[in-house]
Amino acid sequence: MSGAALMDIPLDQILRGDCIETMKSLPSGSVDCIFADPPYNLQLRGELRRPDDTIVDGVDDDWDKFSDFEAYDRFTRDWLSEARRLMRKDATIWVIGSYHNIFRIGAILQDLGFWILNDIVWRKSNPMPNFRGRRFTNAHETMIWAARDQQSRYRFNYQAMKALNDDVQMRSDWYLPLCTGNERLRNKHGLKLHPTQKPESLLHRVLVASTNVDDIVLDPFTGTGTTTAIAKRLRRRYIGIERHPDYADAALERVEQETPLADDAVLTTPMKREAPRVPFGSLVEQGMIQAGTIVSDKARRLFATVSPDGTLVCGNKRGSIHKLGAMLTNAPSCNGWTFWHFERSGEFLPLDILRAESRGEKR
DSSP: OOHHHHTTSOTTEEEESOHHHHHHTSOTTOEEEEEEOOOOOGGGOOTTBOTTSOBGGGOOTTSSOOSSHHHHHHHHHHHHHHHHHHEEEEEEEEEEEOTTTHHHHHHHHHHTTOEEEEEEEEEESSOOOOSSSSSOOOOEEEEEEEESSTTOOOOOOHHHHHHHTTTSOOOSEEEEOOSOGGGSOBOTTSSBSSTTOOOHHHHHHHHHHHOOTTOEEEETTOTTTHHHHHHHHTTOEEEEEEOOHHHHHHHHHHHHTOOOOOGGGOOOOOOGGGSOOOOHHHHHHTTSSOTTOEEEOTTSOOEEEEOTTSOEEETTEEEOHHHHHHHHHTOSOOOHHHHOEEEETTEEEETHHHHHHHTTOOO
């Protein structure tokens, strides 16, 4: 987006007002990621009341008010339509909800043309008990992660998620605690300021997974500002929208107290398709690997010789690092960068090391 276009966007602000009307004032195709924690439509059911008829978790008649399913669906369709308009073509959206509303939201997302990528189960390590004892303890919420459409080249920082999970692929069930302790914002009476304040750990993982430094993150239901605070901390740009004056004030104060990461702590995670393409032949030209070098598979059962033009030769067969690997293994395809290995200073290394070094990546 051009600098002039960026000037039209109220970056790093919390806007006060109705989410749909406020979104209508923003330019199309202006955000990289949306995190939305919309009303859960709880008022239609009474199971959130304790046996003494007090409301669990602070939900009252002034919050989450919809007369029926049709009204809730109409509201959901309206705000999601605006959200989709604001999303760049490769943007993604996260919507969190409970069993009261997430299935209705999922259907509307698909009706509007979004492309669902995952449903993430946030399993709460410290869920609130079921006071009546007539149902299972509700110990999770569901997040839907979706791209703007099926053709979106969406961002997923796979390696960052793997690193966050001790070098194991991150699963779609996340075991994280509720927002408690000093993190929980409270009013002047010491009561929870917001009934469904999300934990910072949840938003940290969402933003690290699907955004990069300087990406623009929108939260149309900002509440007490968890999304905006974590976005600022991770050096993402943010736009928050909140209509409740007490929540908006608390969110603004919270964000102002947040300190962005220092330059040396910021991790920019390039996706593989963003990295510059490196032909194997260019590495031969640069002398990073010499013509005549013998390469082999990891088991040292197949051998080939590097030619001056960057192809590999094995007997009467010749091809690219990928094509020859596939021919010799009778496979439909082969990633030659990881299949072929070479000797250097006593180490047995994959060719991919050379590609990484040519890009200036640390080993």
